[in-house]
Amino acid sequence: EGEKITTLDNQKFDLTPQILIIADTQKPLAIAGIKGGKGPEIDSGTKIVVLEAANFNPAIIRKGSRGLGLRTDASLRFEHGVDPNLTESAINRAAYLIQKLALGKTANDSVDLYPQKVYPQKIKLDLNYAKNLLGIEIPEREIKNILTRLNFKVIGVRNPLSVEIPTSRLDILIPEDLIEEIGRIYGYDKVIPVFPTASLVPPKRNDDILWENTIKNIMKEAGFTESYNYSFQKDPSASSSQGPAEVENPTSQEYRYLRPSLMPNLLKNIEKNIKTFGQIKIFEIGKIFTDKTEKRMFTGVAAGHDFYQVKGVIDLLFDKLGVAKVWYDDYQATPEDSSKSLWKEKKSAEIKVGDVEVGFLGELKNEQKLVAFDLDFEKLKTLALEDQEYKSISKYPATIRDLAVLVPPTTKVEEVLNVMDIAGGSLVVDIDLFDIYEGEGIPDGQKNLAFHIIYQAQDRTLTSIEVYKIHQNIIKALEENPTWQVRK
Structure with a gap:
C-alpha cells in the first residue's frame, strides 16, 4: 500500500495491494504480467542478466490492468490465458538466443517453482455425436488425421475415441470444441445444406x-x-x-x-x-x-x-x-x-x-x-x-300451457318437477319454472310455483284434446300429494 513504480516508458503508477508485482527485498521491480519497471532496465552497460519467466492468473492480471488503466501486449496475453508449461521452454529459448547472438554465458542452472503442475486433459469423442452435430459423416481415419495434425493425441481405436488435449490449447474444454476443430479443418463448405425436417403440430388447446x-x-x-x-x-x-x-x-x-x-x-x-x-x-x-x-x-x-x-x-x-x-x-x-x-x-x-x-x-x-x-x-x-346428444327439432308446432301449484315452503322445486315429468311422459318436451312467490294472495305457510309446460310430438301436430288429457294427468298426479294444491 502506498508504493510507487516507474515503468520502462517512464510512467509513474501508485500501487495497491490488489496489484501483483515482482519485487526484491526493498522495492517493486515490475508490474507482474503487465509491464517492467525502470529500475532493472537493461542498457549498454549491463553485464549480468537474471532471466525470469512466469505464468499468472488471468483474472488477477485483468484486475490489475483495469485498476491501473494500463493495457499492454503482455497483459492481453495473460488475460486470455497462457500455457504454464511453456514457461520453461520460453526461458530456455531466451538463454539460447543470448548465448548465440550476444555471446553470453550461463552462470548456473535454472530454478523452477511449479507448485501445481498442469497435465494434459483427456476428452471422450463420440463419432456418432460428431456426425449428428456436423450434419456430415467424416471417415474415422480422416478425423484421426485431422486431430493428429492439430497436435492432439488420439488414444484408442474404438468409438468413442479418447483424445489428449495439449496444455497449450486452453480453448478446448468439451467434446463440442473438438468437433468444431474437426469441422473447421475438414471444411464447412463440404457440408451439404439440408432443410430441417419437423412436423407441424398445433399446440394443445387450453x-x-x-x-x-x-x-x-x-x-x-x-x-x-x-x-x-x-x-x-x-x-x-x-x-x-x-x-x-x-x-x-x-x-x-x-x-x-x-x-x-x-x-x-x-x-x-x-x-x-x-x-x-x-x-x-x-x-x-x-x-x-x-x-x-x-x-x-x-x-x-x-x-x-x-x-x-x-x-x-x-x-x-x-x-x-x-x-x-x-x-x-x-x-x-x-x-x-x-x-x-x-x-x-x-x-x-x-x-x-x-x-x-x-x-x-x-x-x-x-x-x-x-x-x-x-x-x-x-x-x-x-x-x-361434454358431448351433446343431437336431437332433431320437430317440424310440428309446440303447445304451451301454464300451471301453478301451492306447496309447503320446505318443498323443493325438484320434487314437483319429477312428478310433472313422469306424469307428462314423452310428449312433454320441457318444463320451465318461471316464478316462485310467497306473500300477498298466497295462504300462510305456502308458496306458489309457476311453470311453463311445453307439449310437442315428433311425428304429428298434437290436438287440443291430446294436450288437455296430458295436462289433466299432470294435475291429477300433483294433487295426489295432500299438501300440494294446483291453482285453477
Missing part, C-alpha cells in the same frame, strides 16, 4: 382460456363489464369453515388474507360506482382460496336490474355454451360456508344442470337492490366440454 374467453364475450354482449380485483382482502370473516388462507408476508394489513369469495370485492366495486351510474352490471372470473384448496369461480352483480333480467342472462349463457337440462331450484339455505349469509332466502335459487349444482342466483342481503350470481367455473367448463 380449455381454461378457451371457455374463459367465450364466457367473457357472452357477458360483454349481454351488457356486463368485466372487473379485475386483487386476490387479497383485509377481513377474514367471509372465509369458509375450512379457515382463511393467510398470507405469510403481506404487503400491508389490507392484503392479509386470500379471498374466499369473489363477491365482497365486486360489492365494493358497486358501492364505489353506484352514485355515478344508475345501473351497473359487472362480473369477474378468478380464483378463490381456503387454507387447503383453491378453485375458479364466475361471479356477477347487477344493480338496478331485477331477478328475472339477470336470470335471462344466465339462460342465454347456458344456451350459447350448449349446456342443456338447466333448471332452477328454490333456495333453502344450501349454499356452502360463507355464502349462506349473502342470499335472500325467498328471492334466490340454486342453478342446476341435471343433478349437478353449479351455482346460485338471487337477490343479496344488501341495502341496495342487488341481484347476483355465483357459478363454479370448473363445473361450467366441464359441462360445456
Whole structure:
C-alpha cells in the first residue's frame, strides 16, 4: 500500500495491494504480467542478466490492468490465458538466443517453482455425436488425421475415441470444441445444406382460456363489464369453515388474507360506482382460496336490474355454451360456508344442470337492490366440454300451457318437477319454472310455483284434446300429494 513504480516508458503508477508485482527485498521491480519497471532496465552497460519467466492468473492480471488503466501486449496475453508449461521452454529459448547472438554465458542452472503442475486433459469423442452435430459423416481415419495434425493425441481405436488435449490449447474444454476443430479443418463448405425436417403440430388447446374467453364475450354482449380485483382482502370473516388462507408476508394489513369469495370485492366495486351510474352490471372470473384448496369461480352483480333480467342472462349463457337440462331450484339455505349469509332466502335459487349444482342466483342481503350470481367455473367448463346428444327439432308446432301449484315452503322445486315429468311422459318436451312467490294472495305457510309446460310430438301436430288429457294427468298426479294444491 502506498508504493510507487516507474515503468520502462517512464510512467509513474501508485500501487495497491490488489496489484501483483515482482519485487526484491526493498522495492517493486515490475508490474507482474503487465509491464517492467525502470529500475532493472537493461542498457549498454549491463553485464549480468537474471532471466525470469512466469505464468499468472488471468483474472488477477485483468484486475490489475483495469485498476491501473494500463493495457499492454503482455497483459492481453495473460488475460486470455497462457500455457504454464511453456514457461520453461520460453526461458530456455531466451538463454539460447543470448548465448548465440550476444555471446553470453550461463552462470548456473535454472530454478523452477511449479507448485501445481498442469497435465494434459483427456476428452471422450463420440463419432456418432460428431456426425449428428456436423450434419456430415467424416471417415474415422480422416478425423484421426485431422486431430493428429492439430497436435492432439488420439488414444484408442474404438468409438468413442479418447483424445489428449495439449496444455497449450486452453480453448478446448468439451467434446463440442473438438468437433468444431474437426469441422473447421475438414471444411464447412463440404457440408451439404439440408432443410430441417419437423412436423407441424398445433399446440394443445387450453380449455381454461378457451371457455374463459367465450364466457367473457357472452357477458360483454349481454351488457356486463368485466372487473379485475386483487386476490387479497383485509377481513377474514367471509372465509369458509375450512379457515382463511393467510398470507405469510403481506404487503400491508389490507392484503392479509386470500379471498374466499369473489363477491365482497365486486360489492365494493358497486358501492364505489353506484352514485355515478344508475345501473351497473359487472362480473369477474378468478380464483378463490381456503387454507387447503383453491378453485375458479364466475361471479356477477347487477344493480338496478331485477331477478328475472339477470336470470335471462344466465339462460342465454347456458344456451350459447350448449349446456342443456338447466333448471332452477328454490333456495333453502344450501349454499356452502360463507355464502349462506349473502342470499335472500325467498328471492334466490340454486342453478342446476341435471343433478349437478353449479351455482346460485338471487337477490343479496344488501341495502341496495342487488341481484347476483355465483357459478363454479370448473363445473361450467366441464359441462360445456361434454358431448351433446343431437336431437332433431320437430317440424310440428309446440303447445304451451301454464300451471301453478301451492306447496309447503320446505318443498323443493325438484320434487314437483319429477312428478310433472313422469306424469307428462314423452310428449312433454320441457318444463320451465318461471316464478316462485310467497306473500300477498298466497295462504300462510305456502308458496306458489309457476311453470311453463311445453307439449310437442315428433311425428304429428298434437290436438287440443291430446294436450288437455296430458295436462289433466299432470294435475291429477300433483294433487295426489295432500299438501300440494294446483291453482285453477
